Amino acid sequence: xxxxxIGIAGTAMGSLAGLLRAKGHRVTGSDEGVYPPMSMVLExxxxxxxxxxxxAHLDPTPDAVIVGNAISRGNPELEAALERxxxxxxxxxxxxxxxxxxxxxxxxxxxxxxxxxxxxxxxxLEGAGxxxxxxxxxxxxxxxxxxxxxxxxxxxxxxxEYDTAYFDKGPKMWxxxxxxxxxxxxxxxxxxxxxxxxxxxxxxxxxxxxxxxxGMLVLGWDSPLARALGSDSLAPVESFGLDVEPxxxxxxxxxxxxxxxxxxxxxxxxxxxxxGREVGTVSSPLxxxxxxxxxxxxxxxxxxxxxxxxxxxEGLRTFRSVRRRMEIRGEERGVxxxxxxxxxxxxxxxxxxxxxxxxxxxxIVAVFEPRSYTAQRREFQEEFxxxxxxxxxxxxxxxxxxxxxxxxxGMDPEGLVKAIGADGVQAxxxxxxxxxxxxxxxxxxxxxxxxxxxxxxxxxxxxxxxARLARG
Numbered sequence: 079x080x081x082x083x084i085g086i087a088g089t090a091m092g093s094l095a096g097l098l099r100a101k102g103h104r105v106t107g108s109d110e111g112v113y114p115p116m117s118m119v120l121e122x123x124x125x126x127x128x129x130x131x132x133x134a135h136l137d138p139t140p141d142a143v144i145v146g147n148a149i150s151r152g153n154p155e156l157e158a159a160l161e162r163x164x165x166x167x168x169x170x171x172x173x174x175x176x177x178x179x180x181x182x183x184x185x186x187x188x189x190x191x192x193x194x195x196x197x198x199x200x201x202x203l204e205g206a207g208x209x210x211x212x213x214x215x216x217x218x219x220x221x222x223x224x225x226x227x228x229x230x231x232x233x234x235x236x237x238x239e240y241d242t243a244y245f246d247k248g249p250k251m252w253x254x255x256x257x258x259x260x261x262x263x264x265x266x267x268x269x270x271x272x273x274x275x276x277x278x279x280x281x282x283x284x285x286x287x288x289x290x291x292x293g294m295l296v297l298g299w300d301s302p303l304a305r306a307l308g309s310d311s312l313a314p315v316e317s318f319g320l321d322v323e324p325x326x327x328x329x330x331x332x333x334x335x336x337x338x339x340x341x342x343x344x345x346x347x348x349x350x351x352x353x354g355r356e357v358g359t360v361s362s363p364l365x366x367x368x369x370x371x372x373x374x375x376x377x378x379x380x381x382x383x384x385x386x387x388x389x390x391x392e393g394l395r396t397f398r399s400v401r402r403r404m405e406i407r408g409e410e411r412g413v414x415x416x417x418x419x420x421x422x423x424x425x426x427x428x429x430x431x432x433x434x435x436x437x438x439x440x441x442i443v444a445v446f447e448p449r450s451y452t453a454q455r456r457e458f459q460e461e462f463x464x465x466x467x468x469x470x471x472x473x474x475x476x477x478x479x480x481x482x483x484x485x486x487x488g489m490d491p492e493g494l495v496k497a498i499g500a501d502g503v504q505a506x507x508x509x510x511x512x513x514x515x516x517x518x519x520x521x522x523x524x525x526x527x528x529x530x531x532x533x534x535x536x537x538x539x540x541x542x543x544x545a546r547l548a549r550g
Contacts, residue, residue: 081172082136083107084155085146086127090238090250092116093213093225094144094169096123097177100227108135108155113535119223133158144169145243147250168243170253177211178233178255184210184379185254187237187285188262188298190425191372194364195262196236197221197400198376202393203232206385210234216419219398232383239281241271249281257293258382259285259313260375263301267422269458270451279303289313296378298371299332316382318374320367334378336370341435346370350377357387362394365404366432404432407540410547412524414440417540421450421533423461430468433529440527444469445514445539447532449478454489462489463497466505469529472498473518476509478534511537519546 081098083091086107096119099105107120108128120127128135131154136143143159143166151157159166184203186196197218203210204220212218212234213225237251237259264282272278286307289295295311298304299319308315318334335351338359347361348370362373377390385393399405402419409415414437420429426446433442444466448454453462454477466472474491477483491507498505508514518528530540 079141080104080106081142081144082140083144083146084131084153085109085149086120086125087112087116088146088148089116089215089224090213091144091146091169092119094173095120095125096223096225097213097227098172099123099125101176106135106140108132111535119217131155136162136164139164141165142167142172144172145245147241147243150244168246170242170250173213173235174253174255177227178235181211181233182231182257182383183255184232184234184258184260184383185237185251185256186234186260186262186375186379187239187251187282188260188304189265189267190422190428191262191368191375192236192238193400194369194403195260195372195375196234198372198393198397199379200234201397202376202380202385202390203234203383205393205396206380206389208232208383208385214400216400216402218400220396237285240268247271249285251285252288256285256289258296258379259289259293260296260379261286261298261304261307262372262375263298264303264307265301265422265424267452269455282307283310286311294382296375296382298375300371316378318371318378320370334374336374339367339370341365343436343438350374358391360391360394362397364397364399365436366428368428369432404429408544410544411550413522413526413528413547415528415540415543416530418529418531419533420531421453423458423465426462426531427465427468429531430465430529433527437527440525441470441523442527442529443471443473443518443522445473445475445518445528445530447475447478447534447536448489448491449532449534449536454478454483456487456489459489459494462494463501467498467501467503469503472503472505473514474505474507475511475514475536511539511542514539515542515546518543522547
């Protein structure tokens with residue numbers, strides 16, 4: 079078949095394009111604002127894509143048009159597809175019918191940690207000789223890609239709770255036929271499409287309700303909203319966590335528990351206990367307590383499908399993380415530049431803490447672009463104050479498409495930096511990338527860590543910072 083993807087450069091859409099190509103389909107697409115790593119992935123696969131939207135891209139007529147969830151009415155290609163009565167579908171529906179149906183799907187859901195956990199799970203299964211297919215929301219460093227298609231019966235998929243398409247406002251993960259399901263944690267997010275925490279929680283309740291009795295739910299114990307999902311599951315539940323305190327169901331601790339955590343400059347070491355029995359001590363290059371939880375989730379899911387312990391230990395030891403997850407982009411004049419995808423207050427807090435554990439004694443300068451809908455909403459401003467305030471210095475960039483918000487709904491950047499400053503942390507609001515680079519180039523000192531956080535390209539700020547620092 080010939081599939082044409084409108085919005086092909088999104089992480090999920092680009093990965094789906096690669097899977098379709100691997101299956102032998104003809105794939106074309108279009109998008110605007112294409113940037114690495116997806117631009118490099120598409121070019122490496124030889125997939126034709128245009129960097130604009132135009133009805134002419136639908137000639138010759140494709141067998142199906144896949145409409146990305148960032149595409150809305152008014153897009154010229156979408157309008158042409160509707161007028162010409164072409165077959166159009168969502169990416170989630172194509173993924174389900176082309177790749178997931180008939181396989182054992184290991185679906186990794188949760189507000190935080192989905193990409194790292196699903197990438198790690200795929201690597202653990204690879205080390206166990208199970209050669210899974212996978213699709214994750216970032217480039218898994220061990221594989222050098224965000225997707226792979228094999229003949230294995232196992233398919234690891236990152237199960238996103240965001241909506242599916244303009245014509246399907248339900249979450250993508252409801253399409254994914256979970257057999258072994260992971261819910262890492264649940265915390266209100268995506269205030270642009272969910273009216274409140276109750277609506278957000280329902281998405282995960284329905285997801286759990288899709289797991290067959292013969293399946294398995296791997297559940298984050300340390301997240302109260304996630305823990306509560308266990309009572310709704312008709313499938314067996316394997317809980318995991320760090321904190322030992324009585325649960326509402328009367329159980330005293332999670333089935334999978336990590337303790338004796340040791341955070342080093344190169345590795346994190348911890349001991350895993352299952353059902354009260356010590357299984358063994360493991361190490362991982364991942365930093366931070368949140369990543370220990372991600373490791374436990376992947377270990378529990380891998381064990382559920384038969385991965386032997388020895389392979390799990392080796393997989394944890396050799397996992398190389400995911401691009402844009404605390405990724406060191408370079409060091410110039412003693413200043414380290416780190417790229418991270420964090421955009422929710424909790425993720426920012428955990429990332430700053432993890433960097434402090436991994437690079438003790440260094441001054442952390444948090445450079446944050448409020449780009450996602452959540453990051454730009456006023457509801458989260460006080461939480462951002464507390465999270466960003468854990469850094470030693472804060473640079474806040476301008477809102478992304480500020481015209482989408484008014485005084486009641488949008489973040490007040492100047493108010494936020496003033497509040498952070500009142501807490502005793504130096505904070506500045508610098509709306510554009512050029513001003514940020516200029517300011518940091520003249521004020522950083524050897525030993526500083528520039529922790530750049532955004533869920534977008536951020537104007538290529540990482541390369542610009544490194545180049546400017548190199549010039550002195």
